[in-house]
Amino acid sequence: MAKLILATFAVVFMALSATSLAGDPDMLQDVCVADYKSLKGPLRLNGFPCKRIENVTANDFFFDGLMKAGNTGNSVGSVVTAASVESLPGLNTMGVSMARIDYAPWGLNPPHTHPRATEIIFVVEGSLDVGFVTTANKLFTRTVCKGEVFVFPRGLVHFQKNNGNTPAFAIAALNSQLPGTQSIAAALFGAAPPLPSDTLARAFQVDGGMVEFIKSKFVPPKY
Numbered sequence: 200m201a202k203l204i205l206a207t208f209a210v211v212f213m214a215l216s217a218t219s220l221a222g223d224p225d226m227l228q229d230v231c232v233a234d235y236k237s238l239k240g241p242l243r244l245n246g247f248p249c250k251r252i253e254n255v256t257a258n259d260f261f262f263d264g265l266m267k268a269g270n271t272g273n274s275v276g277s278v279v280t281a282a283s284v285e286s287l288p289g290l291n292t293m294g295v296s297m298a299r300i301d302y303a304p305w306g307l308n309p310p311h312t313h314p315r316a317t318e319i320i321f322v323v324e325g326s327l328d329v330g331f332v333t334t335a336n337k338l339f340t341r342t343v344c345k346g347e348v349f350v351f352p353r354g355l356v357h358f359q360k361n362n363g364n365t366p367a368f369a370i371a372a373l374n375s376q377l378p379g380t381q382s383i384a385a386a387l388f389g390a391a392p393p394l395p396s397d398t399l400a401r402a403f404q405v406d407g408g409m410v411e412f413i414k415s416k417f418v419p420p421k422y
Contacts, residue, residue: 223294223315223375232259233288246376247284247291260289265299268368274416276306276361284376296378298371302327302361309382310358316378317353318371322346325367331357356383389417 223246232255233247250259262282269278283296290296296316300308302325320329322343330340331351342362343349351357353374361367387394388410396410403410 223292225294226292230255230289231292233284233291235288247288249291250288260287262287265297265370268366269299269301271301271303271306271366275309276303277301277308277359279308279380283378290376293376294374296373296376298373300359300369300371302359302367302369304361304364304366306361306367308359309384310356311380311382312354312356313351313373313375313378313380314354316373316375318351318357318373318378319348320351320359320369320371321348322367322369325365326362327359327367327369328362329357329359331355384413385417388414389419391419391422393419 228249230252231247231249234250235247237248264280264286265282269280271278278301280299280301281296282290282298284290287296300320302308320327320343322345324345326342326344328340329343329349329351330338332338333355341349359369387399393414396407396414399410400407
């Protein structure tokens with residue numbers, strides 16, 4: 200009987216642990232407005248420390264960055280404006296964020312992942328071809344029109360493409376205050392230090408010259 204109770208406790212504990220790891224940690228107080236100034240000090244946390252409540256204002260919960268269209272004049276023809284904890288400190292510990300995605304005519308939001316969040320998009324203007332790929336490499340794709348919604352499961356590679364000759368935009372909601380975004384092409388061909396070209400050549404079954412050519416299209420980040 201004791202072994203059965205112990206085993207049951209272990210299973211329940213693991214289930215609860217898995218649930219707690221499935222998203223952002225729960226709040227332990229009413230608000231925990233991110234204290235950006237703390238990042239200048241030596242302390243580092245998983246998230247942001249809280250401002251003292253007497254220093255919190257209504258503006259800590261306000262962000263107007265999604266009002267205007269972003270500049271889509273880039274090589275892919277899209278831009279994402281995020282309302283995450285990095286721009287809206289009141290989101291700290293709330294476990295949610297939003298984004299506005301603007302697309303030029305035929306513009307693409309390239310294949311990418313959000314390692315910490317599921318994403319749901321609402322198409323405000325235009326029409327998008329969207330899709331995601333499962334870990335079994337099965338593609339789920341369809342057209343999503345104005346007023347319609349589509350969801351991308353957490354961590355899976357996904358994309359959106361404007362399928363018209365006029366600008367489009369969508370609003371996204373994500374269940375993390377800082378979902379993270381990893382562009383597949385940039386991660387592979389624009390990493391710093393760079394991934395070995397022979398590794399990429401073998402993975403993609405192309406010659407090293409082609410890999411170097413693709414790498415030349417990406418500017419590695421500076422750390």
